[in-house]
Amino acid sequence: MAWQGKILRVDLTNLSAVEEPLNMAWAEDYIGQRGLGSKYLMEEIDPKVDPESPDNKLIFATGPMTGTGASTGGRWSVITKGALTGAIACSNSGGLWGGELKIAGWDMIIFEGRAPRPVYLYIQDDKVEILDAEGFIWGRTVWETEDMVRQRHHNPDIKLASIGVAGEQGVKYACVVNDRDRAAGRSGVGTVMGSKNLKTVAVRGTKGVAVNDPKAFLTAISTASAKLNATDDAKRRGEIGTMAMMDVNQAWGSLPTRNCRDIQFEGVDNINVAAMKRIRKSDGKSNLKTNKACFACSIACGRVSEIDPNHFSVRDKGGKYTGAEGGLEYEGAFALGPFCGVDDIEAATYAQALCNEHSLDPISFGVTLGAAMEMFEIGAITLEDTGGMALNFGSAEALCWAAEVTGVAEGFGRELGLGSKLLCEKYGHPDLSMTVKGQEFAGYDPRAMQGMGLLYATSNRGACHLRGAAWTEDYTDVSPVGRAPVVKTAQDGMAMYDSTGLCMFARGGFGNDKLIEQLDAGLPGEWNMDRLNLTGERIWNLERMFNLAAGMTRADDTLPKRMLEEPAKTGAAAGKVNELAVMLPEYYEQRGWTTDGVPKPETLSRLGLG
């Protein structure tokens, strides 16, 4: 009933796959997707394992609403121990792949071990095959893989979730890309997939998904969509996507610029929404072509762009990159643009396309490159190191080159593939790494957004804006006061919501009442906000327990020195640093944790984790 009740367990070492019933007691307590996948991971692996060893497991999980037709119910997640972070990783994607897996009859796939040779998995409803990738798609790009697998199996409707060469070659922030340009992007989940010699998971589903009360469910999803569609927020996201944040962060002074040396970017007007829409002199077209949607989504925030065919990055590439492809979203754009000091929107769009093609997380790639640029400018990285490319801030040429060499892990691209933390340590400047728990910052500077700093520091997967931010408060004043309870509540809410299969962009639109109506009609049992809130808190604490068992401590709940000691130069936070030391003790108290950040026995007991 919305859950299919079935998981697929794939033993890659022995090249075998078996069907198992879904643990319904766990599903009741953890819902699906992020929560349920994390529960399985916690139960099945030693948190101390090397993320890239066969002992780590890789879980592709849907939520109960995925594939049902619920409003925006197309989300799915990859859960594993992150190769980038060594922390529990849950990376969420949209597109069509998650719905396809669910419709094929599966809630979840658990990959174990390591294949003796490169393979791919092909699922057609109940039929599951592990097939050779060597001499076929191994070594190919994500895009080639999608085309070749569809062609081999004579079915253009196959959906794929794949890694490119970056994932095969151990780039630490490789992602899993589905449907050409949607990605489970963060924490190196694609790196883990590559370490298992698994190239792609190809799925064709034709079965459908049953729900508990079909009539009530139809009413619930249609009224939820209608409510969502009527909101200004949904219309705005459809029209301009997430790129809206570029101008907001510029005006507020929270736009991470030049490896966070600066907090506002003088070139922003060349890399914002207006720039995407501007008619180019060279060909009379704009960068932004249209928008597109994921499975069962009526918002359609995805960008589709066309790179200027006369731009230096693409003009000798035979038209490969000048068709309509996934364009810039804010998080990629800030990292490939202001963070590297680059104000060339065509170059950033090209770099984004390479990230999709080769399975690079554009946030981690751009933020790593920004750190490399700062180290180049102070002489810690030399022309000899890079093989002759000058990595100055603002160089669009360096950005495009870096994406090319990192995508295929060649030359200095191998160094950039280490991620910001390891790169900065290797070249002697660990303080220049804008990371938490090894994961690169998202597009919000914690000095100007105090709650975001607390979120980055405490997020279970390392620096991340999607784990429960204090948006309203952070864009109201630059104070740490009152942030701890807001961040705690938001984190629990996101942990719950990321477990349903729905998209976070819809929640504010259809509201908690429609969330409950959809879950209650779709699933057996009674669902209400009290239960959901408790579930979110349970998931957050489970993730925390994983990280503590992996060896992390309070010392990992911190921010780079630059955030704590170097005041912002301009904007709303001019003269200010992040006041994490003020917020963190209050946060631990709010959570029912000790002063060392360990959940107290009574907290675990209350959440059913004791």
Next chain:
Amino acid sequence: MKLDIRVVSMSGASNEASGVREVPDGTTANGVIEALNLSMEETYALMVNDMPVAIPDRDSHVLEDGDKVTIFPPIKGG
């Protein structure tokens, strides 16, 4: 008095509310939001001369001639 007003646009289009505008002396931060017919519930942030003015302070924050006022629409990231 004159204020230099910018309503942060998220659509890439020029915003009619932005520009130099004449307002009565004694206009407060909240008074500007009202004068522009913006929804009080939907406005997250407001800055005067690049410094944020918190919501509780907006009724008492009297603007001065030449002040630069920046108003943000409601938005969350992603």
